[in-house]
Amino acid sequence: TCQVHFESSNWKSLSIKRLTDSRLHGSTGLRSGSQANFFPPLEDAMLPSGSFNNRMALITGGGTGLGRAMTATLSQLGAQCIIASRKLDVLQRTAEEISSQTGNKVHAVQCDVRDPQAVSQCVDQIEALTGLPDVIINNAAGNFVCPSERLSPNAWKTITDIVLNGTAFVTLELGKRLIQNQKGASFLAITTIYAESGSGFVVPSASAKAGVEALYKSLAAEWGRYGHRFNIIQPGPIRTKGAFSRLDPTGAFEKAMIDRIPTGRLGTPAEIANLAAYVSSNYASWMSGAVIRFDGGEYVSLAGEFNELRSVTPDQWKLLEAMIRKTKGS
Numbered sequence: 001t002c003q004v005h006f007e008s009s010n011w012k013s014l015s016i017k018r019l020t021d022s023r024l025h026g027s028t029g030l031r032s033g034s035q036a037n038f039f040p041p042l043e044d045a046m047l048p049s050g051s052f053n054n055r056m057a058l059i060t061g062g063g064t065g066l067g068r069a070m071t072a073t074l075s076q077l078g079a080q081c082i083i084a085s086r087k088l089d090v091l092q093r094t095a096e097e098i099s100s101q102t103g104n105k106v107h108a109v110q111c112d113v114r115d116p117q118a119v120s121q122c123v124d125q126i127e128a129l130t131g132l133p134d135v136i137i138n139n140a141a142g143n144f145v146c147p148s149e150r151l152s153p154n155a156w157k158t159i160t161d162i163v164l165n166g167t168a169f170v171t172l173e174l175g176k177r178l179i180q181n182q183k184g185a186s187f188l189a190i191t192t193i194y195a196e197s198g199s200g201f202v203v204p205s206a207s208a209k210a211g212v213e214a215l216y217k218s219l220a221a222e223w224g225r226y227g228h229r230f231n232i233i234q235p236g237p238i239r240t241k242g243a244f245s246r247l248d249p250t251g252a253f254e255k256a257m258i259d260r261i262p263t264g265r266l267g268t269p270a271e272i273a274n275l276a277a278y279v280s281s282n283y284a285s286w287m288s289g290a291v292i293r294f295d296g297g298e299y300v301s302l303a304g305e306f307n308e309l310r311s312v313t314p315d316q317w318k319l320l321e322a323m324i325r326k327t328k329g330s
């Protein structure tokens with residue numbers, strides 16, 4: 001039976017009380033995490049094999065995490081991939097591993113996207129290796145949680161340089177050369193759900209990712225005439241060493257994230273790789289200027305003022321409903 005005493009008519013204090021009461025938590029069966037059973041991730045490539053035959057794909061930050069998963073999927077589907085970031089040894093290891101599994105060449109090119117000269121030299125190298133790419137995925141990023149009052153100017157500059165300037169340098173350098181060569185391409189930027197809402201404690205990342213979204217939406221309008229599509233994926237939390245070590249260093253945040261995700265689990269690298277492959281493929285040739293949120297429902301779950309009422313039990317609802325029905329007039 002329900003032991004909760006209603007000391008206040010404020011639903012929020014009721015809800016907070018419920019969330020912290022471990023004896024009652026889970027009695028609804030709604031937040032047990034078992035809802036993830038309804039939404040199992042599929043790991044195999046979604047598009048028909050050969051969908052990227054004779055196509056070249058550049059993936060920045062392709063040596064690790066989500067970029068690596070996107071590279072593996074595109075390579076499996078027939079693309080010749082180029083992965084670019086700062087750590088050449090990491091890139092080479094990933095390139096060899098993926099190539100040996102898919103049989104398609106993956107090239108590793110060192111590039112710090114913060115440096116426009118390095119980006120230009122990287123594109124020279126790409127032109128020599130494969131020719132200009134048909135698919136460009138701007139995935140490289142830097143981030144860490146930090147109260148904004150602790151950020152140094154260089155900390156701000158480091159994140160915004162990688163995320164916003166880096167994406168702009170890669171996009172503009174390739175865009176100009178593609179235009180000169182009259183070659184079409186698909187550009188995809190990986191941002192994040194808080195690019196839209198903003199978020200405390202990751203303010204340089206939120207500001208830079210919002211800038212990336214403005215850049216891509218603007219170019220979608222301007223460069224369609226050159227055969228270029230620009231799209232954006234906003235991922236929710238997907239376990240990678242790069243993200244989780246810098247955003248949830250103790251691991252304490254993960255359970256809270258899973259609890260608020262309506263599909264009851266984190267995303268997987270293979271799931272976002274399938275979406276990125278679709279958006280970058282000719283199956284999506286009518287898609288441009290799109291912002292695709294891919295987060296298991298986390299964004300709307302965070303946004304809805306009354307969503308905490310998920311933790312109210314059926315017995316409590318009976319009491320709440322009785323209280324509400326008893327009210328007459330205003």
Ligand SMILES: CCCCC/C=C\C=C\C(=O)SCCNC(=O)CCNC(=O)[C@H](O)C(C)(C)COP(=O)(O)OP(=O)(O)OC[C@H]1O[C@@H](n2cnc3c(N)ncnc32)[C@H](O)[C@@H]1OP(=O)(O)O
Nearest residue numbers: 141142143144146152154155158192237242243244247248
């Ligand atoms: C669990 C949540 C899941 C949901 C995730 C949602 C969104 C995720 C978005 C992401 O982008 S995740 C991707 C994360 N991956 C990475 O960040 C990989 C690359 N990162 C790095 O290489 C480094 O972390 C860094 C700092 C971004 C760049 O490295 P480097 O260029 O070597 O910079 P420095 O070490 O020289 O630092 C520059 C500047 O920044 C200050 N700083 C560094 N770390 C911190 C910190 N933790 N707190 C405060 N300040 C920091 C550092 O002190 C330097 O400033 P100075 O003034 O001292 O020069």
Ligand SMILES: NC(=O)C1=CN([C@@H]2O[C@H](COP(=O)(O)OP(=O)(O)OC[C@H]3O[C@@H](n4cnc5c(N)ncnc54)[C@H](OP(=O)(O)O)[C@@H]3O)[C@@H](O)[C@H]2O)C=CC1
Nearest residue numbers: 061064065066085086087112113140141237238240242243
């Ligand atoms: N994982 C998640 O939950 C989420 C991730 N994202 C986004 O997904 C993308 C991938 O993140 P994820 O895979 O998790 O994290 P990773 O840390 O694994 O990936 C970031 C990549 O960026 C590269 N990189 C960093 N700085 C530079 C630079 N200056 N020049 C070139 N490359 C650079 C890194 O390589 P190197 O160190 O060799 O330079 C690394 O491969 C990012 O855009 C991130 O913002 C968004 C929301 C959620």
